[in-house]
Amino acid sequence: MIDRISFDAGGLVPVIVQDAATGAVLMLGYMDREAVEATLRTREVHFHSRSRQRLWKKGETSGNVLHLVDLRLDCDADAMLVEVHPAGPACHTGSATCFGPANDQSLARFLSELAALLRQRRRDLPSGSFSAELFRGGAPAIAAKLVEEANETAAALRGEGRERTLSELTDLVYVMLVLATHLDLAPDEVRASLEEKRRQAPARRGQTAPR
DSSP states (O other), X not given: OGGGOOOOTTXXXXXXXXXXXXXXXXXXXXXXXXXXXXXXXXXXXXXXXXXTTEEEETTTTTSOOEEEEEEEEOTTSSSEEXXXXXXXXXXXXXXXXXXXXXXXXXXXXXXXXXHHHHHHHHHHOOTTOXXXXXXXXXXXXXXXXXXXXXXXXXXXXXXXXXXXXXXXXXHHHHHHHHHHHHTTOOHHHHHHHHHHHHHHHHHHTTOXXXX
């Protein structure tokens, strides 16, 4: 892939960074060959700092790293789109993106940041982390927790009230994200699966799919 990139005369290629979950454009940066290689190797986005003339990992001081989901070239191979899960605000001002606004409180952004945190937990497996414990346990531990939370959500729905059901539902969503991280699923894969089920739904009911 790297050999296909059309670096400019200075050895750089512009990079548009996009939140894989929300579709929001987070920032514009530049990579050289070293930065592309480091990004692919570590699965955390690196750039070439033009002001410091060195390799720079986004979030190396703030902790707001960008976890790589996908990287692809444009039609001329002289620009790249990098899809990520951001661990925090992408802009040094504290804004979610370098194009504002400062306070994105959307569910999609929260889930993307949670996905980034879970990727860190899977990689580092820190002691004292429940997520890390699930990742250590692998598929059996995650499956057992998924069944537990699904049962508790169903029980709450049957007779424990709206607030309790919401609490159990968010526990279930969390475990589903752990599972997605364990399987290394990309948002596009989940969306494609949902779209395929929607397309098949009329046929399952014996109807003709809308044209």
